[in-house]
Amino acid sequence: MSTGTFVLKNALRNKRRAGLCILSVAVSLFLFVTLLVALREITIPPEDVGAASRIIVRNKISLGTLLPARQRAVLERLPGVAAVTPFTWYGGKFRDEDATLFGQFAVDPLKLPVLLPEARVPPEQWAAFFKDRRACLVGKIVADQYHFQLGDRLPFTGTIWPCDLELRVAGIYEGTLDDRNVFFHHDYLNEAVGELNQVGTWWVKARSLDQMAEVVAEINHAFANTAAEVRAETERAFQMSMISMWGNIRILVRSICSVVVFTLVLVSASTMNMAVRERFRELAVLKALGFRRRQLFAFILAESFGLALAGALVGVGGAWFFYSHVSIARLTQGIFITFEVTPRILGQAWLIAVGLGIGASIAPAVAVARMSVVEGLKTLD
């Protein structure tokens, strides 16, 4: 019998215990991965290609206060600015839905290809979108979900804006980070609301990445001490600011993560302990036969390691499989959208499994190393 088979036989001697141990590790790691993915989704904004050179301008009071449309002319004249579009959240309810899970944004259609270069739209659909005031571009995910066809009419009820809209699908875009929005003409919104001439935010594209900081400063300066002071920042900074709004929920999820890991270590360590204590006598016999402490430790370590990694395979693999095949958006009523299990999170979970394998074997190994052969042979339990 080789050492490998010896370890394997030992691990599987009590199949039920091995199974339970693997499953409890698996469940905990599944939970751990889930929490990390959720945390990532609410704390780390996704990075996308176009974001680097975009600047978002909002009212200094807050996002909830609108900006006057006349600011556009000033923005466009600033030297480092390549393009400007209004970007206004309409936030309507689609048909009779209680909660609409996709965003609707009013933009300047002609500037959209510049501001959102990553969006892929066939040229004839761009043209159709430009031409019709009531046209809209729909993200592929939404289009697929609702089975929208080109030419479909989409009715929206305004929850924030006191006007209802009817948009016509002119094109379908894909390739952006979140193909889950509807873009339509700002002119149409302005007309429907009765020429308020106000916008939610401005999206500004800088001529080059080097000029970003300069352009941000220019914009902030241009409207200082005016009736509508603005706050310009890079898209990344804007997203980080939005995320800090989550407040203590992040700390909560993070502490739950640590509790889960702690519980996991506790339970698995106790299982390992049980397994080793059960064969104290046997290990004493091995010792009497001349096996070294180091070798005994290796047996225990290998067994514990094997159980932990098997658990990780089931738990982490299961989580990865589950979240890449199940629509989390529908399951959580749209609160989580991408729920992507990143390689980094997978790595972290595996690292914990490895640590667990080592950690759980320490206490029993020490106990075995310390025991005298006679004492071990006398053990009954």
Add this chain to the structure above:
Amino acid sequence: MTLPLTYHVRNVFVRWRATLATVAGVALVVAVYVLVQSLAVGLEKSSRNTGDPRNVMIVRKGSTAESSSQVTREQLRLFKYWPQIARDEQDRPLASADVLVMLTRPRRGSEAEAHVLIRGVGAAGRALRPQVALVAGRWFVPGQREVVVSRRLAARIAAFDIGNTFKAAGRELAVVGWLEGQGSAFDSEVWMDGDEARRIFDREFYSSVLVRMRDERSAAAFLRRLEADKRLPLRGLRETDYYGAQTMTAVPIRILGGFLATAMSIGAVFAAMNTMYASVGARTREIGTLRVLGYRRRTILVSFLVEGGLLALLGGVLGCLLALPLHGYSTGTISLETFTETVFEFRLAPWLLAKGLAFSLLVGVAGSLLPALRAARLPVIAALQSV
């Protein structure tokens, strides 16, 4: 013939090393479950605490929250003097036209930011919301650019101490007092004079109007009349109903709680099962002896179930004790209705603790069912012969 309870209790403690891990595991599971649920309870309680059954709130038709609604001054004039609205001593209608403005503010002691809800209250605003009381400083004087902030919000947002000033829309606003709203949604707000707020934040419209009804009958009549009036694209609803429906923020927390409870309890069941199997394995001879003494299979089965239940219940009690210190601890997150910082408390209601204990008991019984069955089925002779 049943086994005495002390037998079970002693059995739980005799193998304390193996038991300890399981008890601790169950304790943590219960603590997490109770705490997450207590957050949802706290959030919902703060919504439920808010309305007054005598009040009716008027918002724009189609708006989902007070903060995204608009009521024009002309509209207000049209319904303000309807006879169903109660009057004060000077015979003025008890109505408060409020303006809600979201303001971005840095959090206390960090780079992070929060949206804070500023409520510009109308003349009768305070009288209509008697649960809001001043706890420090004084009330604002209209026209003096003064605000009163919630004491709980002040603990979370920078420069919200009495005497501080902060900049909003280019003006300096002075904090002159702290308010407390008895655990209502007003505990997440900053109050100032309504018309002053409209001027400073350049708002043409009011956001919502709150009115006091003369009595129950006039409330129903008022709501009917408002609905029927074609000039008013407004929706009236009882204040209690409005706040009762503001529970969207609790949804993700409930989902999180439910998910955690399910996943963690599966893990805990496995742990309990392991411990109980080990216990059965170690006591094979003892079980055989009990059987020889005349104890029946059923008794053995119940005995192990009781033991597992006790073990887990111990964990449950421990978990509740672990969670208890957080009761009343104030925390905050972004509200999914108003998109502003909402402050609420961990609320460990007695029924929640009971639920936690029941939950732990369930884990224990579920975990010990298979081991107990195994113990009950042990053949007597073989059990006696085992080492």
